[in-house]
Amino acid sequence: MLRLLTLPPLVLAPALILCACMAYPLNPHHIYAFVNPQKKQPSKTPDEMTEVEKKAFVEKLLIEKGLLDPRGWNFPKTAFDYAKLVEPHLGVPPKIDLGEAVEIPLYVDGVRTYGNLAQRCDNRSMLGKETVSGSTLQRYEGRAADGTPLPDVVWVSFGRNSTRDPAKPFGSVQMIGYNRKTGATAFFESSDQIHPWVKLDQKTLRMRGKMPWIDNPEEFNKAFLVPEPTRPQCVQCHQADPFITNSFINAAKIPGTNENVVPILDRHSPYFVIGGDNWDMRTIHIEGNKCFDCHRVGMSTMAMFMENGWNPNQHMPPRNPGTLAKDLDQLLNAWRNGPASVPGGKWMLPPTGGKPAQVAGDDYPNKAHFNKPSLKAK
Structure with missing residues (x-):
């Protein structure tokens, strides 16, 4: 009989910290209570701390608990600067139009179904969250800044819908660039607060909208985040290769074919993360x-x-x-x-x-x- 696994606290902790640091305002009291509940709270309240003080405080705690590499990571501070760093390997990131992407179909007993299906659908996301219709995937051929095709490079965008109220879109928009020849990989992700750029169809909850691109660096930096030491390493989930696949992801096919939108790699596929030297x-x-x-x-x-x-x-x-x-x-x-x-x-x-x-x-x-x-x- 298959013996299931139980995630230890050290695996769950970064996920909780990710929620605290990425989707919501950074509250060092909450994080401190979680990672070190027996010690005193910091003397300053969150309102009294500057953002720099909050970040420094959280980083110190995570280093003490062994959840953060004290050597730091080699990522730029902004998404635009990260895009410049990865350009020699991957060209420029794609222009994401969720309306042109492939919607991930959900099924209940084999029937296409829409809405917040929680854990009821045949092809759940398996991420521990409710599975909601309307998520999208799109594959793009790599291109240099001048438009020259880069056949060894592929980008994939993922619009992850976790919305409960259609009037308040909630989820994230992610993009991964990958060079099949060298293994060079880049991860970009938005925060969960995607409402400035994303709207939902009323009945199906399909995500629509255009994400800012690098021709507007200020908006691009508002929309996308780069990996930071206070968040989990992307390879904690994207571990075997850049692209996670399961029955949820693989349900999205390139139109007119039976080919998955997300590429399937093999055990010989090269893989390294640009900026993730310490990962x-x-x-x-x-x-x-x-x-x-x-x-x-x-x-x-x-x-x-x-x-x-x-x-x-x-x-x-x-x-x-x-x-x-x-x-x-x-x-x-x-x-x-x-x-x-x-x-x-x-x-x-x-x-x-x-x-x-x-x-x-x-x-x-x-x-x-x-x-x-x-x-x-x-």
């Missing part, structure tokens, strides 16, 4: 384990899906689900007890820019909490 890029690998025949496995991502009801034996391998149950059990044991606990198990770093995949030893300097095998069977 933990490790994934578990087990020699001879058939779970790795086609792709890498991001255990942090997989654990999140399983916590939300996804049973790998009911879906994998795609053409014959359940036939790799023994391989899965070995993989879960490696995650609980560490890769060295199973024969042939090890931490691996993905190939990058022509360099092959490499083993990450005990001295790997970028170890992060989300890759600490500490999940318990239940």
Whole structure:
């Protein structure tokens, strides 16, 4: 029988901090109480703190709890500056028009359905949130600033709808750029407060609207955020490769085809994050384990899906689900007890820019909490 996993507090903490820091005003009292509930509250109230003081206070707490890398990250301060940094690798980001994107269809008992379906639909998002219709995906070919096509580069935009009240759009708009040849990757994401740019169809809740582009740096910086040390590493979820896929994401097809909007990569696909030099890029690998025949496995991502009801034996391998149950059990044991606990198990770093995949030893300097095998069977 499949043994499910339980997320430890250190995996859940960054998600809560993300909500506190990204979607809502930064409140150091709330974060302080969460990460260190036994100690005194700071002497200043949030209203008395400047934004710089709030950020410094939160960063200090997260470093003390081992949730933040004290070396810092190598990302610019604004989305526009990040776009300039990634341009040599990925060209310019796409112009996002949600009205031209592909809506992700939701189904209940095989019937296309609209609205806030919570956990009732056949193809839930598996992110622990209510699944709402109207989310969109779009794929774009990479282009240089002068319009020259970049065939090795692909961008994907994701309009994630989490709205309850159609009059108050809530969710985010994300875009990921990826160079298939080198593995160079960039992550951009809006805050959850998308109402200045996004509207919803009344009945279906489909997202519509145009996001600011780099020709208006001020608005682009208002719309999009860059990774910051007080937020989780993007690779905590985008772990095996840049693009997360599941039955929710894969329901969106390129019009007129049966091809997924989001590209499917394989275990040989290169991968590194521009600016994420200090990020933990490790994934578990087990020699001879058939779970790795086609792709890498991001255990942090997989654990999140399983916590939300996804049973790998009911879906994998795609053409014959359940036939790799023994391989899965070995993989879960490696995650609980560490890769060295199973024969042939090890931490691996993905190939990058022509360099092959490499083993990450005990001295790997970028170890992060989300890759600490500490999940318990239940």
